[in-house]
Amino acid sequence: NAGVTQTPKFRVLKTGQSMTLLCAQDMNHEYMYWYRQDPGMGLRLIHYSVGEGTTAKGEVPDGYNVSRLKKQNFLLGLESAAPSQTSVYFCASSYRRTNEKLFFGSGTQLSVL
Amino acid sequence: AQTVTQSQPEMSVQEAETVTLSCTYDTSESDYYLFWYKQPPSRQMILVIRQEAYKQQNATENRFSVNFQKAAKSFSLKISDSQLGDAAMYFCAYRGSQNAGNNRKLIWGLGTSLAVNP
Numbered sequence: 236n237a238g239v240t241q242t243p244k245f246r247v248l249k250t251g252q253s254m255t256l257l258c259a260q261d262m263n264h265e266y267m268y269w270y271r272q273d274p275g276m277g278l279r280l281i282h283y284s285v286g287e288g289t290t291a292k293g294e295v296p297d298g299y300n301v302s303r304l305k306k307q308n309f310l311l312g313l314e315s316a317a318p319s320q321t322s323v324y325f326c327a328s329s330y331r332r333t334n335e336k337l338f339f340g341s342g343t344q345l346s347v348l
Numbered sequence: 349a350q351t352v353t354q355s356q357p358e359m360s361v362q363e364a365e366t367v368t369l370s371c372t373y374d375t376s377e378s379d380y381y382l383f384w385y386k387q388p389p390s391r392q393m394i395l396v397i398r399q400e401a402y403k404q405q406n407a408t409e410n411r412f413s414v415n416f417q418k419a420a421k422s423f424s425l426k427i428s429d430s431q432l433g434d435a436a437m438y439f440c441a442y443r444g445s446q447n448a449g450n451n452r453k454l455i456w457g458l459g460t461s462l463a464v465n466p
Contacts, residue, residue, distance in 0.1 A: 277458040278439070293453065323391065336383065336395035337454070 237261050241326050241340035248316040248347045256311040256343050258326030264338070265331045267309040269293075269301060271322040272342075278325070284309055285331075316347045350375045352442050354457035361430045362465050368415075369425045369460045371440030379445035382416070382423045383454070387437040396438070399423065401445075427462075435464040 239260045248254055258267065269281040280293030282301040290301045298320060300312045309328075313320060323344050327337040351374045361367035373382070384396040399407045399416050406414050411431075415424045427434055440457040 275458065278454075278456045280453055283453070325391075325393065327393075336398065337385075337393070339393040341390065341392040 239326055239328055239338050239340040241324075241343050243343060244341065245344045246346070248313075248345065250317060250347060252316050253312070253314050254316065254345075255313075256324055256326075256345075258309045258311070258328075258340060260307055260309075260326075260328040260338070262328065262338065263306070264328035265306075266329045267303065268327045268329075268337070269299070269309065269311045270325045270327065271295065272325060273322050281311065281324075316345075318347045321345060321347045350377075350442055350444070350455045352440050352455050352457040354438075354440055354460050356460045357458070358461045358463070360463040360465060361427070361434075363430055363432060365430055366426060366428045367430055367462065369427075369438050369440075369462065371423045371425070371457055373421050373423065373440075373442050373455075375421070375442065375444070377444050381443045381445065382414075383441040383443070384412070384414070384423075384425045385439045385441060386434075387439065387459070388433075389436070393439070397425065430464050432464050432466060435462060437461050 242257045268283040270278045279295045281299050284290045284303040287306040302310045323342045325342050326340040329335045329337045353372045380401045382399045385393045386396045387393045397407050397409045397412050411428045413426045437459045439459045442455040
């Protein structure tokens with residue numbers, strides 16, 4: 236099983252450029268999440284989805300948009316990248332139950348110059 | 349609001365020795381779930397162990413065990429017979445029991461970086 240796959244693994248953007256991060260899971264999970272990880276700040280939830288066609292805001296949603304048109308895919312978009320969005324981005328997925336563990340992708344290192 | 353605190357930014361242990369990582373949390377809920385995740389240098393987070401608050405028995409997974417003190421709101425992770433592959437960042441996380449709204453989200457600590465010395 237591939238589990239959770241994130242693409243790309245690395246990306247460098249210039250301020251104002253846009254990009255989309257793709258997350259794909261092959262475990263038929265209902266829930267999917269986008270996190271960002273910054274030194275000294277831990278993991279912060281950007282957006283999440285509880286099912287196909289649904290999305291919701293997390294702790295730090297500003298500057299990001301998401302879509303979940305298919306159950307297995309969760310896309311994170313940056314419309315106009317800013318240096319403050321330099322971070323490592325993680326996608327995760329899980330089954331619906333609250334005690335379920337999260338399965339994580341290997342992350343995307345994004346630098347915005 | 350719930351919070352999770354890991355008071356040890358860095359820890360080190362000798363190979364084959366035992367180490368305990370601390371985690372405390374604050375909540376007004378009586379039912380919830382606690383997790384320890386490991387993030388090795390490869391970056392991919394994996395679950396180490398989880399505990400349901402309604403269970404009095406401490407969870408154990410091979411060399412990993414927890415000391416869950418509900419009254420004290422403490423959830424420490426003990427790693428026995430430490431191995432070089434245990435070197436990683438360890439995150440403690442909390443989730444409420446209600447599967448709606450904010451309780452779908454995990455509340456994360458800032459992590460403890462564990463070094464294992466040969």
